Amino acid sequence: MKKVIVIGGGYGGLRAVEHLSGIDGLHITLIDKHPYHYLQTEAYSYIAGRVNLHDIIIDLKNWCFGFKSGVEFIHDEVTFVDFEKKRVHLSDTKLHYDYIILAIGAETNFFSFIEGLRENSFGVKKLQRAFNFRTEFEKLLYNKVESPLDKEELNLAIGGAGLSGVEIAAEMADVIKKHTKSIGESTREIKIHLIDASSTILPGMSDYIIQNTHERLEDLSINIMTDSFIEKVDSSSIYFKDGRKLDFFFMIFTGGIKVPSFKLSREVERNRINQFIVDEYMHIPDEANVFAVGDCVEIRDAKGNILPPTAQTAERSAEYVAQSIKQTLEYTKVKPFNASIDGVFVALGGKYAVGEMFKVIKVKGYSAYLLKKLITYTYYVGLKLRVNTGFKIRTKKDDT
Ligand SMILES: Cc1cc2nc3c(=O)[nH]c(=O)nc-3n(C[C@H](O)[C@H](O)[C@H](O)COP(=O)(O)OP(=O)(O)OC[C@H]3O[C@@H](n4cnc5c(N)ncnc54)[C@H](O)[C@@H]3O)c2cc1C
Structure with missing residues (x-):
């Protein structure tokens, strides 16, 4: 029996486990902090308050039990990986592996050159931060509902107009716009500002996506501030390099990611945001049994362009690695990873989205929203079915 350890129960880690579980002769251990x-x-x-906590989390223990056998979950933080001894160190134990998949994802990069950014803004890459931000948004609405005569304009600032910043801005703006009638006119004084240092929103995306997203954000009365370089943030204001200033009620930052520091038994190559540099088989170079997938790796397409970190790429790279472990066990030839992005869908508040598939199919509005929802729903239902199965077969003894 070969032992595979998957570190990280995100999009890449779960997809790796799913695909590995169908391979004979493997015992899989998923570890997440x-x-x-x-x-x-x-x-x-x-x-924005449209879905609840239970809609966005999946219990990993029940999910792993859902495989019935051959897959176990350990709730712990990996502190060290020893390539020489083929061991993973947890808080108070060490585990041997034959293969290991690093799927540790990334966190918000609160750039250290922006003074006060980390202390005064929220990220959304961690559930706890998203929870805090949701609470702040509720508080903001509540303040306006309780004091309708207070005409003070309240600014909500979003630093970073990439996919996550745009989606959050649009959803909040749509909630405010849709519910003004029921929660009162005063909520109109909440103003959303979407800020980016680049000359465009969604840098790197196609003209079709950028243009239609821009129009939708304007329809939602979002103030788009491109070419705006944030130099400093304090508890109530953003200071721009060109001397402008924006006061805010609260701020979130989605302007970049970086991979958390992670100790390995030897130095490996990483890029400026700490992503692992892998070979064309997704190995850490010179470590044939060590793979990395998802946001924690720099992934390039056939033309050498770095792909943006997405769930789609995390899943694709994980599928590839699972398949390549299978082929290695069967002594068949493994082909290099051919990374590409088939499409992108941007949720733009309520029942509106913009999307593009295979560069030729372009959709916007309700049809794009339905397609995006279908993708999410299919993913979620798959997880939910396995969790339900796992919950039924898990006994009290299993928890000890
Ligand atoms: C608001 C928002 C909207 C987005 N929208 C889209 C979208 O529409 N489409 C899309 O494709 N992508 C989207 N993304 C990006 C997508 O969420 C990420 O690319 C994806 O989560 C990456 O998956 P991953 O498995 O690499 O990492 P993650 O999903 O981040 O998982 C990493 C896991 O590793 C665990 N971990 C880390 N270190 C350790 C350790 N030392 N020990 C144990 N466990 C550890 C973490 O707890 C975590 O569970 C969005 C992201 C955000 C924030």
Whole structure:
């Protein structure tokens, strides 16, 4: 029996476990420092109050039990990986592996060159931060509802106009716009500002996506501030490099990611945001049994372009690695990973989205929203079915 350890129960880790579970002769251990899988891609709906906690997390123990055998979950933080001894160190134990998959994801990069950013803004890459931000958003609405005569304009600032920043801005703006009639006109004084240092929103995406997203954000009365370089943040204001200042009620930052520090028994190559540099087989170079997938790796397409970190790429890379472990065990030839992005869908508040598939199919509005929801729903239902199965077969003894 070969032992495979998957570190990280995010999009990449779960997909790896699913695909590995169908391979004979493997025992799979999934390790995560949190007891749940967090559906980050749904964070925008959660923050704006459209869905609840139970809609965006999946219990990893029940999920692993859902495989019935051959898969176990350990709730612990991996502190060290020893390549020479093939061991993973947890808080008070060490585990041997034959293969290991690093799927540790990334966290918000609160750039250290922006003074006060970390202390004064929220990220959404962690459930706890998304929870805090949702609470702040509720507080903001509550303040306006309780004091309708207070005409003070309250600014909500979002630093970073990439996919997550845009989706969060649009969802909040849509909630405010849709519910003004029931919660009162005063909520109109809440103003959302979407800030980016680049000259465009969604840098790197196609003209079709950028243009239609721009129009939708304007319809939602979001103030788009591109070419705006944040130099400093304090508890109530953002200071821009060109001398402008924006006061805010609260701020979130989605302007970049970095991979958390992670101790390995030898130095390995990483890029400027700490992502692992892997070979074309997704190995850490010179470590044939060590793979890395998802946001924690720099992944390039056939033309050498770095792909943006997405759940889709995390899942694709994980599927590839599971398949390559299978082929290695069967002594068949393994082909290099061919990374590409088939499509992108941007949720733009309520029942509106913009999307593009295979560069030729372009959709916007309700049809794009339905397609995006279908993708999410299919993913969620798959997880839920396995969790339900796992919950039924898990006994009290299993928890000890
Ligand atoms: C608001 C928002 C919207 C997004 N929308 C989209 C979208 O529409 N489409 C899309 O494709 N992508 C989207 N993304 C990006 C997507 O969520 C990420 O690319 C994806 O989560 C990456 O998956 P991953 O498995 O690499 O990492 P993660 O999903 O981040 O999982 C990493 C896991 O590793 C665990 N871990 C880390 N270190 C350790 C350790 N030392 N020991 C044990 N466990 C550890 C963490 O607890 C975590 O569970 C969005 C992201 C955000 C924040």
